[in-house]
Amino acid sequence: MKLTVVSLLIMAMVLSVYAQRPRVIDRTTDKPSAARPAPVSQSVKAKYEGGVFGYNKSMDGTLFFDDTNSRLLFRNKQQREVLFIPYEAVSSAFADTKKRQPAAASVASAVPLIYALPARFIKTKVRYLTLQYSDPDTKMAGITSFRLENKDTVASVLRTVAEKSGLTARGEIYVRKKDDEAKKNP
DSSP states (O other): OHHHHHHHHHHHHHHHHHHTSOOOOOOSSOOGGGSOOOOOOSEEEEEEEEOSTTOOSOEEEEEEEETTTTEEEEEETTOOEEEEEEGGGEEEEEEEEEEEOOHHHHHHHHSOSGGGGGGGGOOEEEEEEEEEEEOTTTOOEEEEEEEESSHHHHHHHHHHHHHHHTOEEETTEEEOOHHHHHHHOO
């Protein structure tokens, strides 16, 4: 009896020591989150949410990659140019997700009935492309955001803006390094 108890204790110690060994990490394969998103077309449906001086109200429209003029262009539903941000002015870009309550759910939850209680818990994910910019021509700087359809679209547009703007990946965001700016403006 004592022999089996002692052998079980020894076996438990050996297994616990083996479980604490260092693990080998294979760095040759990319993480699934680092997989390159699908390429984006020259135009993407978007909703401007604010951030550019002089354009305070949100509006539906389309984001265009205007490569001939090196800028990200936003056009409204009538296809008129509303605003643009030069690629060289973009200093950082990232994807953002917020949980919002739809308008119908907020109206339903305003009714003081016990049946309307579940409407308070209804939330939807809203995906944004957020750009921080500093325009050297106008000396204006700010942060603007565009609401896009889904996670894949945001990832594709983010990657395209980062490549065209010459931004460097730093975790989940893309930034312009200070040494890159110093080379442009000696």
